[in-house]
Amino acid sequence: MKTSVNGLTSTSNMNIAPAAPITPLKTNGRSSLLSNENSPTNQLDPQQSQQQQQPQQQPQQPHDKTPPRMTPHNSPIPTAIPPGVHQENVGGTIYFYMTANHTSGQTSCSVVNSETVLNHHSSVNVVSGAVVTNNSTPTSMLYGGVGGHHVYPGPASNVISMQPKSQLSSAFFMPDDMRMEIQARNEIANLMLEAHDNTNPTNPAVMEVGNYHSLYPLEPQTIHPKLPCPSSTYKATNSTTGIKYCLRRLHAFRLPSLKCMTLVDKWKQLQHSNVVQLREVFTTKAFGDNSLILIYDYHPGSQTLFSKYFTPSQDSNGYTDPFGGEARPFSHKSNLQRTVNGPLLPESTIWAIIMQLTAGLRAIHQAGLACRQLDPTKIIVTGKRIRFSFLGISDLVSFDPNHANQLAVLHMHQQEDLTQLGKLVLALACRCLQSVQRDNFQTSIELVSRQYSSDLRNFILFLFNSAQRRSVTDLMPMIGARFYTQLDALQSQCDMQEDELAKETENGRLYRILIKLGCINERPDFNLDVTWSETGDRYMLKLFRDYLFHSVTEDGRPWLDHAHIVQCLNKLDAGTMEKVQLMSRDEQSILIVTYAELKNCLENAFSELVAQAPS
Numbered sequence: 001m002k003t004s005v006n007g008l009t010s011t012s013n014m015n016i017a018p019a020a021p022i023t024p025l026k027t028n029g030r031s032s033l034l035s036n037e038n039s040p041t042n043q044l045d046p047q048q049s050q051q052q053q054q055p056q057q058q059p060q061q062p063h064d065k066t067p068p069r070m071t072p073h074n075s076p077i078p079t080a081i082p083p084g085v086h087q088e089n090v091g092g093t094i095y096f097y098m099t100a101n102h103t104s105g106q107t108s109c110s111v112v113n114s115e116t117v118l119n120h121h122s123s124v125n126v127v128s129g130a131v132v133t134n135n136s137t138p139t140s141m142l143y144g145g146v147g148g149h150h151v152y153p154g155p156a157s158n159v160i161s162m163q164p165k166s167q168l169s170s171a172f173f174m175p176d177d178m179r180m181e182i183q184a185r186n187e188i189a190n191l192m193l194e195a196h197d198n199t200n201p202t203n204p205a206v207m208e209v210g211n212y213h214s215l216y217p218l219e220p221q222t223i224h225p226k227l228p229c230p231s232s233t234y235k236a237t238n239s240t241t242g243i244k245y246c247l248r249r250l251h252a253f254r255l256p257s258l259k260c261m262t263l264v265d266k267w268k269q270l271q272h273s274n275v276v277q278l279r280e281v282f283t284t285k286a287f288g289d290n291s292l293i294l295i296y297d298y299h300p301g302s303q304t305l306f307s308k309y310f311t312p313s314q315d316s317n318g319y320t321d322p323f324g325g326e327a328r329p330f331s332h333k334s335n336l337q338r339t340v341n342g343p344l345l346p347e348s349t350i351w352a353i354i355m356q357l358t359a360g361l362r363a364i365h366q367a368g369l370a371c372r373q374l375d376p377t378k379i380i381v382t383g384k385r386i387r388f389s390f391l392g393i394s395d396l397v398s399f400d401p402n403h404a405n406q407l408a409v410l411h412m413h414q415q416e417d418l419t420q421l422g423k424l425v426l427a428l429a430c431r432c433l434q435s436v437q438r439d440n441f442q443t444s445i446e447l448v449s450r451q452y453s454s455d456l457r458n459f460i461l462f463l464f465n466s467a468q469r470r471s472v473t474d475l476m477p478m479i480g481a482r483f484y485t486q487l488d489a490l491q492s493q494c495d496m497q498e499d500e501l502a503k504e505t506e507n508g509r510l511y512r513i514l515i516k517l518g519c520i521n522e523r524p525d526f527n528l529d530v531t532w533s534e535t536g537d538r539y540m541l542k543l544f545r546d547y548l549f550h551s552v553t554e555d556g557r558p559w560l561d562h563a564h565i566v567q568c569l570n571k572l573d574a575g576t577m578e579k580v581q582l583m584s585r586d587e588q589s590i591l592i593v594t595y596a597e598l599k600n601c602l603e604n605a606f607s608e609l610v611a612q613a614p615s
């Protein structure tokens with residue numbers, strides 16, 4: 001039968017007529033380890049059967065002669081035949097299936113003891129109920145369960161065209177580049193310093209700063225002695241929640257006034273996708289001085305706008321600016337900055353940055369705050385996201401509690417923010433920090449006129465015009481219809497990510513079933529019963545595991561079909577009434593069982609484990 005899972009076509013035999021089994025695939029069992037005479041198929045208790053068979057099998061040592069291909073031990077043959085189950089020997093293979101008056105009802109088919117069968121159906125749920133009322137319900141309709149949530153319907157048509165090339169793996173997993181990006185960020189987030197010296201209390205790896213530990217420096221040179229307020233930046237882990245944060249330490253710093261805590265509270269409340277959120281501010285003596293600590297959200301894998309766009313590119317013939325580390329943007333030092341920072345940026349990139357910066361700035365100004373450090377070293381880039389980082393520090397460092405008109409000061413700072421934004425956009429357009437200096441300004445604007453649209457030029461000129469009172473809301477009409485392009489790109493990205501999420505939701509669901517199967521299959525003993533995982537309900541789960549993973553082709557080669565595994569697991573999770581043919585490893589017994597019953601076996605067996613597990 002041809003089946004399609006996740007848009008992939010697979011040939012697998014799922015619908016097996018009980019009386020006429022077709023077995024193009026078989027589980028990788030050995031040929032007859034137990035003859036039919038040795039397999040007392042009329043015995044009723046599988047556990048008993050197991051106990052009885054063990055001593056008989058021991059002396060035979062069949063594996064000594066021909067080593068088994070999969071696992072060295074035999075599967076015990078279940079021997080309990082519940083009422084209504086018919087047994088038939090076809091060509092030396094025993095088939096079990098329901099007699100006619102049982103197949104249409106709830107007791108569809110099984111080879112477990114009758115008590116279990118009844119229990120199964122008390123909880124086989126709505127799927128089996130659907131079969132009772134309408135025996136002719138097509139399997140495909142049952143497969144999705146009542147909610148239809150057991151099957152990933154495949155990618156949406158609008159996203160399939162966005163994906164570069166449909167590979168087999170893309171039907172089940174996220175694209176490689178997305179996975180690698182996430183893994184890289186995880187790796188960065190998990191970086192730890194080696195705690196060589198546990199006795200040194202100022203070793204960041206071992207020190208505790210407030211409720212934070214495992215400090216990891218985020219910059220190679222942690223102290224900037226030339227800055228008015230030396231500071232250092234770390235990744236740190238919250239001791240209570242284990243969540244990682246970005247910890248900024250202001251060295252030997254005392255708050256000028258407790259009044260500035262109202263500003264801190266305002267910053268803490270500012271939540272925006274283009275702002276790194278401030279979470280907490282406290283003082284500490286952990287570093288041996290009186291440091292002020294600011295805790296911000298941590299965005300692993302970020303780099304500053306400065307390092308992304310204003311540092312010499314790889315193709316600058318190995319030239320490195322000896323002053324690069326010290327030069328502060330837009331300052332005299334910047335004159336020394338090398339200008340070869342890579343090619344000019346596409347205009348769309350500049351607008352994408354502008355839109356995010358103006359969005360963040362708008363939120364800041366509307367909250368009655370000013371950025372005051374609109375500087376490429378204080379703007380971080382994470383993937384395509386731009387965020388203002390370390391906000392609030394300027395407010396603390398230069399807070400003047402005696403200033404009479406705080407509102408006028410705020411307006412002045414907001415105007416200054418807009419000028420700084422103009423400088424930053426000009427520097428980005430010229431890809432050079434010196435471009436904003438008075439002497440270079442005219443040349444820089446000419447370059448922008450030549451290379452970019454008049455809209456971009458006008459945008460920059462508007463921001464440079466400090467003679468007029470500007471507002472961040474004036475910028476929106478200047479961005480104009482480009483906003484829609486950005487919105488469209490973001491929404492398309494959301495569509496794609498949602499589709500990947502749908503795949504991963506499926507993977508998570510199947511993973512949970514595999515966890516349950518893994519906890520049950522091959523468990524060496526449970527409640528002092530060494531045969532637990534091999535008998536009763538668990539026996540069927542073992543054979544099902546073989547069917548899932550150990551199927552072989554007619555000529556004995558491993559049959560590795562991802563679609564087969566996914567499809568069977570989905571049917572198990574849905575608990576469909578479709579029957580599956582399971583073969584014992586000695587190939588002498590075939591059990592025909594519904595997925596509903598397998599699901600019940602799984603749930604029962606796992607519940608047994610959960611009941612005994614320490615809470």
Ligand SMILES: Nc1ncnc2c1ncn2[C@@H]1O[C@H](COP(=O)(O)OP(=O)(O)OP(=O)(O)O)[C@@H](O)[C@H]1O
Binds near residue numbers: 299389
């Ligand atoms: N919230 C954050 N999450 C993750 N990384 C961040 C965050 N904020 C900043 N960073 C990263 O931390 C590093 C150090 O930032 P910092 O502002 O200290 O840089 P800097 O250029 O050394 O500035 P300064 O001279 O003021 O210390 C940068 O690489 C930056 O990308």
